[in-house]
Amino acid sequence: EAGVAQSPRYKIIEKRQSVAFWCNPISGHATLYWYQQILGQGPKLLIQFQNNGVVDDSQLPKDRFSAERLKGVDSTLKIQPAKLEDSAVYLCASSPRGNTEAFFGQGTRLTVV
């Protein structure tokens, strides 16, 4: 079974630029999550999708971050414009249904300079 795929693996941008991350969850998984993990901290949930609907985006900085999950499959997370404090690893995860284990992708390491 293929795992959660994310791209790119690494990205370096200047502050105020825009960036987008892509995630393809495990086939058949209805729930998709985007987490932000700052160095030395635990993952922080940014947004959770159930199929193509948003379940929770309470911690998503909506003035600069946006995410979509078209057709309930893959998803993109965008930051526009980026700030220095956005430097982090962005993890995508998926799970087959609520309250089960989540499978994480390798993440995208974003550095904002």
Added chain:
Amino acid sequence: QQPVQSPQAVILREGEDAVINCSSSKALYSVHWYRQKHGEAPVFLMILLKGGEQKGHEKISASFNEKKQQSSLYLTASQLSYSGTYFCGTDQTGANNLFFGTGTRLTVIP
């Protein structure tokens, strides 16, 4: 809403035991435990649902005290492969939207 983990770091020799604690100030539906090795994605260990259940996974087990909103992860006869950072994730609603703790860095040495 972020749970508090303790200790922040621990060093063990192979074969020794360790306990990692996770405490929340909110009522919890479930607690999830993950292990993350350096530069890798978090890997699921186990879920504990409210009801005070205890689960086991080989030499790693966990308990959940619903009344105290606390969970503990028990690692027995530690192996080198147990090294990594352990995170607890707490779910308050049953929707799997987790708040993760700051992690416990476990290092097992020969």
